[in-house]
Amino acid sequence: MHWIEIERKNKKLSSSSCSSSSLGVRICDCKKRAPLGTSWTDDNLGRRFHGCENFNKIGGCNFFKWADPPMCPRAMVIIPNLRRDKHRLTVENEQLRQRISAMEEENAKLSRKISSLLDENMNMGRIIANMGSENANLRRRVSIIESDNDNLGRKIASMEFEDENIGSKISKLEDCNTSLTRINKIMKFVLVVSWLVLLLIWCA
Numbered sequence: 001m002h003w004i005e006i007e008r009k010n011k012k013l014s015s016s017s018c019s020s021s022s023l024g025v026r027i028c029d030c031k032k033r034a035p036l037g038t039s040w041t042d043d044n045l046g047r048r049f050h051g052c053e054n055f056n057k058i059g060g061c062n063f064f065k066w067a068d069p070p071m072c073p074r075a076m077v078i079i080p081n082l083r084r085d086k087h088r089l090t091v092e093n094e095q096l097r098q099r100i101s102a103m104e105e106e107n108a109k110l111s112r113k114i115s116s117l118l119d120e121n122m123n124m125g126r127i128i129a130n131m132g133s134e135n136a137n138l139r140r141r142v143s144i145i146e147s148d149n150d151n152l153g154r155k156i157a158s159m160e161f162e163d164e165n166i167g168s169k170i171s172k173l174e175d176c177n178t179s180l181t182r183i184n185k186i187m188k189f190v191l192v193v194s195w196l197v198l199l200l201i202w203c204a
């Protein structure tokens, strides 16, 4: 026979439902008070007993006496089943608790991720807004440069037209110059001839 746990905490469990139990003080063969324990074996599940506090140890005795009456056969079947159910539920409970804890941890991670993504989104929004205003500025500058270009094109065209006029004027002036040079040569020849004629008349 073996027993698992010395019951000290369960002193509160009243014996009202076990009216026939004997929970009085028991003295073992060592002349010491034999504490109350609870059996956890399937055959005597929850049945209390008095045993030597040094049972199965050096210096102890083999004092053992049931404090509760024997269990009825029905209870001997039902109680171990209930105990196994309780154990299974406890294990399941623990597993569920672990899953909840893991899910809470994951939730916290996801919350942090969402918060950082929101921050990132906000930054991207600001960057997009900045780029939009920069784009508008660049568009304005492009439009100014285009109108400048148009003005320059017009100016170049008018200068080219002016250039052509000047060219034709120069050409006319060159023609004029050539004519004047020819006239000058003729006048010089006429003058020399006149002088020669006058010299001949004077000599005659």
Ligand SMILES: [Zn+2]
Binding pocket: 028, 029, 030, 031, 032, 052, 053, 054, 060, 061, 062, 063
């Ligand atoms: Zn003893």
